[in-house]
Amino acid sequence: MHLYTLASAFYLYHKPHYRKPSYRRDILDNFSNVAIPGTGIPLSYFVWNRFSALTLVCVGYPAISLAASVHKWMKGLLTFSGERHSISEEYKVRLLAPDDWFSYWRLNCRIAGLHAYLNMEEGSLAPPKGYEMENKWTFLEVGKERNVPISPYLTTPAIVVKHRNEEGGMGIHFYKNATEGGDWIIQERIENGEWVQNHLPEGAPLSTFRVITQSRGALDVKKTNESSEGCRVEDITALSCVFRAGRKGAETDHDSILFDVDPSTGKVLGGTTNAHWYRLGLSQLLPGRCPWRSKDHAITHHPDGNIPVSGSVVPDIKGMLKLVEESHWKLCPDVPLVGWDVVLSKDENLPVCLLEVNLSCNFFRGSFDKEVYLGFLEDMVGVLQGLRLGKDGKVKGKVVKKEKEV
Numbered sequence: 001m002h003l004y005t006l007a008s009a010f011y012l013y014h015k016p017h018y019r020k021p022s023y024r025r026d027i028l029d030n031f032s033n034v035a036i037p038g039t040g041i042p043l044s045y046f047v048w049n050r051f052s053a054l055t056l057v058c059v060g061y062p063a064i065s066l067a068a069s070v071h072k073w074m075k076g077l078l079t080f081s082g083e084r085h086s087i088s089e090e091y092k093v094r095l096l097a098p099d100d101w102f103s104y105w106r107l108n109c110r111i112a113g114l115h116a117y118l119n120m121e122e123g124s125l126a127p128p129k130g131y132e133m134e135n136k137w138t139f140l141e142v143g144k145e146r147n148v149p150i151s152p153y154l155t156t157p158a159i160v161v162k163h164r165n166e167e168g169g170m171g172i173h174f175y176k177n178a179t180e181g182g183d184w185i186i187q188e189r190i191e192n193g194e195w196v197q198n199h200l201p202e203g204a205p206l207s208t209f210r211v212i213t214q215s216r217g218a219l220d221v222k223k224t225n226e227s228s229e230g231c232r233v234e235d236i237t238a239l240s241c242v243f244r245a246g247r248k249g250a251e252t253d254h255d256s257i258l259f260d261v262d263p264s265t266g267k268v269l270g271g272t273t274n275a276h277w278y279r280l281g282l283s284q285l286l287p288g289r290c291p292w293r294s295k296d297h298a299i300t301h302h303p304d305g306n307i308p309v310s311g312s313v314v315p316d317i318k319g320m321l322k323l324v325e326e327s328h329w330k331l332c333p334d335v336p337l338v339g340w341d342v343v344l345s346k347d348e349n350l351p352v353c354l355l356e357v358n359l360s361c362n363f364f365r366g367s368f369d370k371e372v373y374l375g376f377l378e379d380m381v382g383v384l385q386g387l388r389l390g391k392d393g394k395v396k397g398k399v400v401k402k403e404k405e406v
Helices: 002-012 025-030 050-078 089-097 099-120 129-134 136-145 221-226 317-332 370-405
Strands: 157-160 172-176 209-215 234-248 257-263 268-272 337-344 350-360
Touching: 002 025, 002 050, 002 099, 025 050, 025 099, 050 089, 099 337, 099 370, 129 136, 129 350, 136 317, 136 350, 209 317, 209 370, 234 370, 257 337, 317 337, 317 350
Parallel strands: none
Antiparallel strands: 157 172, 209 234, 209 337, 234 257, 257 268, 337 350
């Protein structure tokens, strides 16, 4: 499955993407702030064209996988932990069936890209309707219409923001609201609810829960969109939940400790980070500047204040998971995987709300039932391969017909 979708990235490379002009443009943007730990070089440099991407996959990827395997083996020796790792076994996993967060993220992205492209109607560049939810304003509009608890937004036509100490026409900015056809969604700041705030230091940002859901309705887009019986809410499954505990002074919870949450009980498990994948600059090549690996869910306390987090229980986890499953069904049952940013807020009138969706989603190192997830993707890959053969056959048929006419 990993190798199939990896090869499919080259098939998709210049094809239209559901949120960008092409898959190439999407990976360039996505990789612009990501680097292999310890290199500091953005991965976007290596996917600028098909040849450089092929070199990365055929030369760079095997070399990095080998280095990671040797590093894990040496770490086992030097820490005297008693753990012994086989370099060859680890190399086989890294190369052929990697189970790290980055590989799962890219697997989800490639599935989304393939699914959106192959389900475009003939003669159209429009993906299935559910992919429109990637647009933050569309998500809020449609969510409100379908009684999904979206984050509140203001309807004032526009706002003016002035710097308090500038003059001469400087330091003034005008923002037209999306409600009036503008580019900006204007919202009041949402405050963390009591449970969340009790697990954060002062000055931490709004901290959300990332929940991933999958929809079997996406296996047959036509049936799902044409029949009320095409997809039921029971066809949606919540896979994982992660509490992103924001760091002190950060503006968003993209800078956070990632605490895994047991979806069946709501119990908060160990925390970890993936921040070392986002450290850019050649200075990261220097010894000791950037770790190759992070602590594997060994964090139990928030480091900014030594606040205990692991062992706590998220309130009404069943209600949260039911909410995102129903929202997936209401908004985008024709999309395979959705990442939801769920807020437990201070607002008594809206204690739980959804900020946005991510359709090329990231598990953020959360645990999940691999049998359920990989079983679904196995079914999905079979469907996508059939669609691809059908689409390629039609394109080939048109080319042959043109040649005969000439």
